[in-house]
Amino acid sequence: MESDGSKEFVVNYGQVAVGCNRNVQQASWARNGLVAYAAGWLVAVFRPEEGSVRATLSGHGSRVNAVCWLPPDDEHADDAETELVSAASDGVIIAWRLARDGWQRQATLLGHSGSVTSLGCLRSAQRQHGSSSSTMLLASSSADGTVKLWSRPAASSPASPASPASHHDLHAAAGTNGGWQLAQSLSFAPGVIMECVALTQLPSAAAGAGGVTLLAVGGVLSAIQLFVAAQPPAPAAAAGHQQAVQMVPLLRLEGHLDWLRCLAFARFEPHPAPAGLDGQQQQPHRSAAGHVLLASASQDGKVRLWRFEPLPAAADDDQQQQPPAGAAARGQRETAATRLSSKGHVFRVGVHRYSVMLESVLSGHDGWVLSVAWHPPRRRPDRSVEQPAVLVSASMDKTMIIWRPVLLADQPDHHHQQQVVWHDDVHLGALGGDALGFYGAVFSPSGDRLLAHSFTGALHLWQATSSTDTSQGSSNTPMVWAPQVTVSGHAAAVTDCAWQPDGAYLVSVSEDRTARLWAPWVRPGATGNSSCSWHEIARPQLHGHNIECICFVASERHCFVSGADEKVLRVFDAPRTFVDTLAAVSRRPQHAADRERRVHGAAVPPLGLSNKPLYAHAAAHHQQQQSMPSDVADSDRSRAPAPLDDDADDGVGTAAGPPAPEPSVHERPPLEEHLIQSTVWPELHKLYGHPNEIVAVACNRRGSLIASACKASSAEQAAIRLWDTRSWKQVAVLTGHTLSVVQLEFSHDDSMLASVSRDRQLCVFEPTADGSWRLGERHKAHGRIVWSCDWAADDSRLATGSRDKTGKVWRVCGASRQAPRLVPDSAPPPFASGVTAVAWAPAAAFRQWPYVLAVGEESGHVSLWTLRDVGWTALVGCAGVSLSHVDAVRRLRWRPLPAADAADAATTPVLASCSSDGTLRFSHFAQ
16 A cells, blocks of 8 residues: 555455476475465465455576475464465575565575575474474585575564565675575585485384484485484574584485486374375384385486385394495385395484385376375374375376375285385376477375466366266275366566457467467456455467567457567467367356357368368367267268368368367366367468567557568568558558567557667557548657657657656647657656656546556566656655566556446456566556
């Protein structure tokens, strides 16, 4: 809430749309119900029940590579996690704390000289002389060939965190470490990069004794390297004293044949068999002190489980070889691994003795296994902690497998204990599409939901429910996993966005080569603004080039033009299935005549880039064929007549590939599998004429003309081309610039076309009496490249923004041909960085301020300004930890206000902003 002295101005930053980074360990789900995931240079935080990102944490100077929640200080308390740690390619680790007033930056850990690849954390508890203490440990691996161990007393989390995070204070906050200290740095051979780390505390066979801290490290080598704490961890020593945590090499666990990508520990307490996901007892404990399982995922397509158990002091180990610290536990072949699992290896740490053996090799994936994650521990009625024996693995083969152990009845091993076999209980994944598979998956705290992130940056959510199927005759209740709606977003820089002329939805385009359509999801029976959230309901264009610009054709209800890194403009029109989906999701009335004229859907041919229309009769025939038995369908196809020429390429399927997915109407936002396959729009036209890649496109207010421009290094290439939307033919070529025109904007009365360019000039073109266009005037507007321009709602002013850190306002004077029509007017003061986007608010959007200008900068800062009698006044600056972009703002677009008699009329102004940081933000403003 901001106040300008007399009027109160409320800013409600509705939500953020951003995809997940393409890496392992990008998402973490806490007991507090919040999910944090890496999103470009940001950490995005959302609650799956809400289905929208409400906060983003900015502080890193490059891509975030790992995110993890720190466990609470008291494991047996009901307190949920409040601390989050993230690491990035800039080598910086940042600790965040969730306070009552929002997220705040707690610590900045500097020490790595290369990209940080993974994080592992542990709350290590120790009991000595009848007292207990705990230390928070954090391990980080890096491309600089080191693994660093950081420590902090568990109870030393500062009560008053540092100032709100911003990417500008990265180095300034380096001294604020929140109690964290670098305990140790482990170095490896040159060229050996460690990709994953994991920490755990091994149980002790002696009653009342503390356990031993174990560190597992894996990377480009196929072996797991184990390190153990030489002394039990204790609270951080006083300043000037050496830290107590010191790791020494222990063993090498070999068996994998390729890179290790993920390691995960699970500690099983000494209780009866742990319950699986559905409450069944799954696995017996063979040690009275409990045991630890280590799951390792590798690019060899296998998951290996390693079992660590404490041995009693009286155990006879004469028959088991005890290797010295640093020796390798060999098992590079499958037969050797079997021998290893039967004999085991014994190691000693102080007075503690442990055995490690290969528990199982899980084979079920057809591609790289990139991630493994255990079901989170859960609390029993007696307040003790239970670790379910459930593991999920994610692979590039587009599948995830949930593994659970099964007891083999009457088959004891040589220790007279029941054998356990791990089996693939559930398979989840994505069908169709041409993208690669999953990078990671995590369970919810209760284990009844699963969140995964994939190669396209998409998040996938599944919910487990009990099934009533009793056909198997078993008393066990099977679980059915159903996909759910969750957040989505672009996986690269968002280059442009445009509102549909009625403001019903927004389409954004990106360097991830997609155009995504966002509309409000109004849930049935819900009322109030809080019940509405923005969701992706279609992906109209899937392209082979970066898409740079977009505009809607104002004369059509659902038609847009896009330009990409190619010399062609493409025109798209919505299919009938989209119109019906929009009406169902956003509760908007339909126009029957407009609906009936549209094609049923569209599909992308296997060997093409143009979306082909799919007609209703062809779709019905396709659906009928799919429902037939295979032998009947094949015979029916052989008797079917050849399609007419008009329907020969209708996108249903050709000999070049399998049938396309059937477009359908959705009552809620479609899932990712539908978005990438069956929500594209048919392509109506291609517009040829530009010599280079398209960079700017605009439509006049009547929808009769399209203006476009391309990359240019000469006046001839910098020409602006006008296209008639009735014939889709080129009607004019406008010259005036000498370098690339980067933005075009028609005035609201269509009497002027403004263009700004890299040549630092502002040109205004105007129509002539014979219907042609001419250059009206040209100004040397700024000292650097001019990035943006926009007309005020009454066309009395034009705003421009430039890299010279200024935003200028030009006042429109009389229409005399001899005198300039644009003269410089008063403007906001200079900005801290280059101005990359400007946008005037619609008329009557803010009742007390007739002129409100939104300004976006290269730094990601967004601010609002109003023109008063005394000059320009700042209304609000959006530069907080969860509000601002962290890279250049590429476009600002105000949502058009609907007509006063519209059924869905809403007077709350909405500003959409897109940025090179990959985020699209919907900012709601109220007075």
